[in-house]
Structures are given as C-alpha cells and as structure tokens.
Amino acid sequence: MKPATHDAGMTVSRPAVGVLLRDWRRRRRLSQLELSIRADISTRHLSFLETGRSSPSREMVLQLADRLDLALRERNRLLLAAGFAPVYSENALDAPPMTVIRSAIRQVLDGHEPYPAVVVDRSWNLVAANESLSVLTDLVAPRLLVPPANVLRASLHPNGLAPHIVNLGEWRSHLLHRLSRQVEFSGDPDLADLEEELRGYPGGETHASGPTANDIVVPVRLRRGGRVLNLFTTLATFGTPLDVTLSELSIESFYPADEETARELRTRRSDPS
Template sequence: MASTSTTSVSELLRAWRTRRHLSQLQLATRANVSTRHLSYLETGRSKPTRNMLERLARHLEVPLRERNQLMLAAGLAPAYPERGLNAPELMAVSSALQSIMDAHMPFPALLLDHWWDVIDRNAATDFLLRGCAAHLIDPPINALRLTLHPDGLAPRIINLGQWRTHLLSQVQSRSERDGDPRLHDLVAELASYPGDDVGHPVLTDVVIPLELKVGDAKLRFFSVSATVESAIDITIDELRVEAFYPADDPTRDAILAMK
C-alpha cells in the first residue's frame, strides 16, 4: 500500500474495499455499520475510531502490517507489535515452527516470510542447493528467486514451465491481494526469467508436482503450507512452513536412501 505519510485513512479504506471487490453496501452489511457512516469514513467527513478500524480491517482481511498503517494514518498508535523471531514472547511459536521442520526430516522444509525469503530450513534442503550459484544461496535467500533463476534450480526442474506458472500465479495473487510494491517488483523479476511453456498436467496427478533432477534420480514433490492462524504479532503472522512431501514411492525411496 502507499505510504501513510501521503495517504489518508479514508483513501486507504477505500483502496482496501476496492481491492476486495466489495461495494460500500456489501462491506457495511458485513461490518454491521450504516452505509452512510462508511461513506463518511471513505470521504474523510468522519474520523474512524480504533474499534471501527479494527472491525473494517477484519472484514476486509487486511494483514496485520497494513492494519498498523491504517492506525497510523488515522493518527492512532499501531496495534500490532513486530518482534524479532528470537524475542522471548515468540519463543513458544518459533520453537513449534522449528519442531515441525525437524520432524519433517528426511524431507525438505522451509520457514518462509511474506516475501518468500528463507528464514530457516532443515538439513534435508541441502541437496536442493547443490549446483546453485553462490549469489542465490548467500543470505538472504529468496526461495522463488532460487527456484526460477537460471543459475538456481531451474535447469534441474523437469517441469519448469508448469512449476514456474504455478509459482508466478501465487506471488501475483498475493501482490494483487495485498498491494505490496515489493511483491509487485518480485513478480516482474521472476517473469523476466526464461521459461514460457506451461506444460500439461498428468491426468493421474492430483497436485502440481515439483519434478527435480538430483544426480541420476528424478524426484517428485508436492508441498503443504502451515501458518499460525491466530497470530497478533506481525512477524508470526507473516511466517509459514513450506513442507515438501514425496509425490510417489520412488521419490520416497530415493530420499530415504540418501540418509
């Protein structure tokens, strides 16, 4: 979203409602406020209270980071803290996320932030990084850049066009949903990498697999994401574990043989 230094709270509210493709009547009905009051808030004729902003943000599914922007634009103190992952208050959650990745061994798992930057990973991801250029695996690592860059995993991804289309769709959707300029720039960067063929799904597949060459082996994975749905800290709200599972028995056997 635009900087709160130049954007009023009324403009931000209107922008979020438009982004969610809601009319004033639809949002007012969901939030149990009058359309007149909502109209006054969007034109700046009324100043929203903290409770009203929270109510509207909840029904607009505004991320916690952007909810703080709404508060600041309204002249209110931010409502949601952003602590470091090692902060004492976050230790229970960060330990739980770490335990998920450790328990997923010997299969790869990553802890990612809102922009697909790798915050942590388990040891099973080491084989994924073999042969990747140093400039892609030196921290901070971006999982999407590492995957689709021609100096990264891309040359070893058998169904590159199909997987590339899947990832681009994910980041494009999040960019449009959140209005995040950093995600917008990431979409443009990823789209500039080679790989146009979307490929054709195999009829027996139920998910889009990541098909990867590792030595003489052809490995097939699908991924499952886990998030903390009840987060009220920005850091936790923006984290997720991406766990990769074998999509077939030969992949499972090959991974177990690498132990």
C-alpha cells in the same frame, strides 16, 4: 495526507485513513454498499469515512479491517493513519517473546526429516530450513543463497533450480500463479517487483494446459545425479497469530510423490555422501 513525525525529527507524509479504506475496498472489489453491510454501518457513514468528513473510532478501524480481511501489518497501518497506536506487536523472530515459536518451528522442521522443509516470510525470503533442504540448495548458485535468500528467485533463476527442473514450465506457472494471487491480495509493491522479475527469467514457457483426470497435485520433478526426484509441497501457517512477524511466516514442506523419491531421500539422509 497526514504528517507523521519520527524520532529523528523528520516529518513524512502518511496516507489518510479514508484513502486507505477506499483503496482496500476497491482492491477487494467491494462496493460501498457491500462493505457497509458487512461492517453493519450505513453507506453514508462509510462514504464520510472514506472522504475524510468523519473520523473513525479505533473500534471502527479494526472492524472495517476485519471485514476487509487485512493482514495484521495493514491493520496496524490503518490504525496509525487514523491516529491510534498499533494493536499488533511486531517482534523479531530471535526476540525473547518468540522463544516458544522458534522452538515450535524447529520441532516441525526437524520432524520433517528426511524430507526438505523451509520457513519463509511474506516476501518469500528464507527464514529457516532443515538439513534436508540441501537436496535442493546444492543445485543453486551460492550467490542466490546469500541472506536474505529468496526461495522463489532461487527456484526460477537460470543459475538456480530452473535448469534442473524437468517440468519447469508447469512448475513456473504454479509459482507465478501463487505469487500473482498474493500480490493482488496484499498490494505489496515489493512482491509486485518480484513477480515482474521472475516473469522475465528465461528457461520455461508458461504451462497453459490444465490438469488431467489423473492429476492430484502439481509436483516439481527435479533431475539430480542421474535420477528424477518427484516432490509436492504443503504450506502451513500459524492458526491464531497476534504478532505481525508470526502472521507472515509460512512453513513449506516437501513430500515425495512416489516411493522411489522417498527411498532416495531416506538413503541420502542416512548417507549424505
């Protein structure tokens, strides 16, 4: 472990870069030979880097991080572990450099009306939303919407959307599968804790059967006011982020899966009462 000194004078342990490289290689299910071929280095050199017998250059850290397909946050962590300064900035969304990003997000959210849309961070915490999200949040207990509100928790919690979802088992399986893949790819312990929490919620057996020949997407069927709204979602990210915060933002947009739902959402937009 390498020491890391903070401004307050406290020293904490930080994993050596070789340990992190080895752990990420194993998480990606790559042998040393496979990774060395991808990175165009010898297996011997990679072995020396992982065991600490050799120290990687800044360029080598970035090259290996790229071949391991690491998130920007993890690339910065590797650089710090190797003794280098982070390459990627991490600005708060309300910081001046993010002004154009905030404007773009607002344009996307507003342009999606009268259908719901949200912006979430890597932990699925709500960052921003359009007014039409109220068609969902009106059904959620207020305490689940206190910032930082987690949209997956609000969806599957017994006091959230879960009691109103007609196909809860199917939708629950879809969300848990998505989260499980994210946990596996990112290694994020907070996401692993969230997955464990969500799997412990009652109110819907995991949907085990596969799609039928007529299925196109997995919808969420939401019972509201005597009607059932059929919605499907798309997930969008920024294409070429160089900022950690920006790279971890996703925009999830809800679309009507039938004309009845579209008409209901349009009517609700024009007459919220």
